[in-house]
Amino acid sequence: MSVIEMDGLRKEFTVRVKAGPLRREKRTVTAVDGVDLRVERGEMLGCIGPNGAGKSTTLKMLTGVLTPSAGRARVCGLRPVADRTRLALRIGVVFGQRSQLWWDLPLRDSFDLLRHVYRVRAGEHAARLARCRDLLDLDAFLDTPVRQLSLGQRMRGELTAALLHGPEVLFLDEPTIGLDVVSKQAVRGFLAELGRAGDTTLVLTTHDLADIERLCRRLVVIDHGRVVHDGSIAELHRRYGSRRMVVAELDAALPEPPVLPGAPVQRVEADGRRLVFALERASVAEVVAGLAGLTTLRDISIVEPDIEEVVARLYRAPAALMDAP
Ligand SMILES: Nc1ncnc2c1ncn2[C@@H]1O[C@H](COP(=O)(O)OP(=O)(O)OP(=O)(O)O)[C@@H](O)[C@H]1O
Numbered sequence: 095m096s097v098i099e100m101d102g103l104r105k106e107f108t109v110r111v112k113a114g115p116l117r118r119e120k121r122t123v124t125a126v127d128g129v130d131l132r133v134e135r136g137e138m139l140g141c142i143g144p145n146g147a148g149k150s151t152t153l154k155m156l157t158g159v160l161t162p163s164a165g166r167a168r169v170c171g172l173r174p175v176a177d178r179t180r181l182a183l184r185i186g187v188v189f190g191q192r193s194q195l196w197w198d199l200p201l202r203d204s205f206d207l208l209r210h211v212y213r214v215r216a217g218e219h220a221a222r223l224a225r226c227r228d229l230l231d232l233d234a235f236l237d238t239p240v241r242q243l244s245l246g247q248r249m250r251g252e253l254t255a256a257l258l259h260g261p262e263v264l265f266l267d268e269p270t271i272g273l274d275v276v277s278k279q280a281v282r283g284f285l286a287e288l289g290r291a292g293d294t295t296l297v298l299t300t301h302d303l304a305d306i307e308r309l310c311r312r313l314v315v316i317d318h319g320r321v322v323h324d325g326s327i328a329e330l331h332r333r334y335g336s337r338r339m340v341v342a343e344l345d346a347a348l349p350e351p352p353v354l355p356g357a358p359v360q361r362v363e364a365d366g367r368r369l370v371f372a373l374e375r376a377s378v379a380e381v382v383a384g385l386a387g388l389t390t391l392r393d394i395s396i397v398e399p400d401i402e403e404v405v406a407r408l409y410r411a412p413a414a415l416m417d418a419p
Pocket residue numbers: 107108109123124125143144145146147148149150151152
């Protein structure tokens with residue numbers, strides 16, 4: 095049994111929209127449009143998609159916050175809505191906008207209350223808290239009331255709060271949004287460590303592709319409520335034709351951009367002294383050899399495909415053009 099199962103999962107919302115000066119009409123918004131996915135124990139699944147694609151709605155259905163309009167979801171073998179209380183003991187949830195901490199209490203007291211809510215044994219609680227304190231560097235603000243914490247400090251507190259009962263699955267909606275570089279690194283490092291340990295399944299949505307590159311071997315792209323890619327980042331590059339680039343720095347500009355077979359010029363920069371070639375069929379050696387016959391090369395570098403670029407192209411493509419994953 096997979097730890098997360100989704101079969102034809104669907105969510106529609108009925109919204110009222112203005113249809114004239116005094117009239118409002120009901121309209122149906124399909125937020126999630128038949129998602130089929132399996133996530134195995136210990137996997138780290140990254141979920142990306144443009145604004146409004148249906149990521150948060152999917153997480154809300156998996157955590158029992160929203161009832162699906164159709165289809166089936168199981169998490170740890172449980173029905174998220176019907177078995178919500180039992181499920182709460184087995185999952186951890188960090189949703190950026192919602193806090194599970196007590197605003198007026200110091201972090202330490204919030205953690206203590208959560209121990210009682212989840213009925214965690216004192217020894218287990220202490221061990222998990224010690225690990226989080228160490229990896230997330232909590233000690234400097236453990237006695238500060240939550241409302242006085244910075245966003246990055248609070249997010250580290252939220253992560254700890256979500257993990258103190260030892261969940262099997264951790265759902266994270268935008269865990270690094272708005273964090274500064276240091277907090278982002280702390281959160282990513284912590285999640286990577288959690289992933290390496292291998293006993294927690296992690297599902298995260300993000301707009302920050304560095305989160306995905308750092309953490310997730312499996313990437314799901316959602317658009318218009320449907321899964322349009324499910325696989326590794328390398329597969330995404332292969333599928334959408336990402337190419338490596340060769341950047342050639344020349345001593346002097348050429349009168350015309352050179353035509354090299356299998357390596358079209360992508361960009362001309364620095365007044366013609368920097369040329370960027372896409373490696374379509376040619377190798378780096380062939381580009382270097384081709385250029386050496388024409389000019390003096392000052393420097394050459396290779397740029398690996400950029401995930402931002404491929405994802406931007408993917409988001410721009412109309413959903414209908416994207417084939418199934
Ligand atoms: N409670 C609601 N009532 C009506 N429509 C909703 C509701 N929640 C979400 N929607 C709509 O469902 C669609 C999917 O929203 P969702 O929040 O799941 O997207 P998302 O992929 O998480 O977006 P973002 O990246 O902006 O957070 C959007 O069109 C949104 O307006």
